Amino acid sequence: MSTGVRRRMGVEERRQQLIGVALDLFSRRSPDEVSIDEIATAAGISRPLVYHYFPGKLSLYQAALRRAAEDLAGRFAEPHEGPLGTRLLRVMRRYFDFVDEHGPGFSALMRGGPAVSAEGAGAKEHVSATNALIDSVRQAAYEQILAHLGVTDASARLELVVRSWISLAESTALLWLDGRRIPRAELELKLVHDFAALAAVSAAYDEDMARLLRTMVKDEPADGPFAELAGRLISLAS
Template sequence: MSVDERREQLIAVALELFSHRPPEEVSIDDIAAAAGASRPLVYHYFPGKQAIYEESLRRAGRELSARFEEPADGPLSERLYRVMGRYLDFVQSHGPGFAALLRGGSVTASTNTSAVIDEVRKAAHEQILGHLALPSPSPGLRLTVRAWIANAEITSLEWLADRSVPLEELRLHLVQEFVASLTLTAAREPALAAELAGFFAGERPDGPTGKLVRDLAGLLAVPGLADTLAVLAVPPTPEEPREQA
């Protein structure tokens, strides 16, 4: 192998090991054995395990960022559904290593590894805002998107720990949470509310948003719930000022 080919091979082998085991459980000897190389050869290319871990993480970060790229065609929730399918496939394939890092419990966490994760979050944030296609996203909307990305991370990591629901169910749940968060933000921002009708007009009954609307409609059919919510929807009357004694 050439110098570049050998280096690329070591990174690929290391990433495979880090994907299936927490990074602190992977040694230089493990990487060398998996690559069919000697321990001194690994050290020839990398000063230590931390360096090869960070390089592996950068490669994984680029791959994960690319999974958020999606053509701006079709209903918004269906685009996001395809994105989350690729995202969760990545989480499932690289579980132990990323779980250790994102939970902050890995001894290999550093400024460099944190920067890689931040770049992935930034890429996801910008991709999602791009799909909303708003000329000037408000600070509130940007915060909503960031909060949803953080929630997707936490939820997917919890799923890795117990896998208590089918992956497809989790995928749909995360997309519907985004739609719900977007709707709540629009309720507070008139400019976004004006765009919301356009988003919903492009949705289909069999898509994630259509399923969410049917679920909410079914919830309102629960006896007494609609009446209770109607009471809460009435603004309170101002209290009369009390007369001074």
């Protein structure tokens, strides 16, 4: 603190501080490797005091996960202005920012189910709470995309395109984290293109999807990501 005086925190303030410290540690290494002692040291308090606020590592992990989930869901919010491709590209940039900030923790969580594997009673509840959080983030992403497409009641085919693309974005991010062999900016743009490509494949066989695709690309500028891809694909085909 700038005054150099150690101020006594309120209960809720201390809880929030602990969650922040824990999230930072759970993000930078595989959460299984982070101990309560380490969290206590990083927060500048004693181990028993951590237990005063959270019954155990599992509940602290759950709280950190909830904060991360809210943070990530918030990054999907994007003003309804300008070309769709550009909006999606901005969201992809914030998504990769998040993945970058929380790399090892994100990886452990998405690869191995719950990254803090619970032993003993409560393991089942932990698995379902964790899965429910992951699903809530996917659902937030799904609803944001539908809102940008101006669709309130998605057809089964549109739902498939959007939801399966969301899983493609997850696996692309996980593959990126594993060695970072491709620049992330390339992958952010690739995912925007992948979305257009998957929508086009669906539109090739479904009149509703074709109508939606036409609306999607109608206002795209000639230098936007969708038009650029189309131009490159045409020159590839010839």
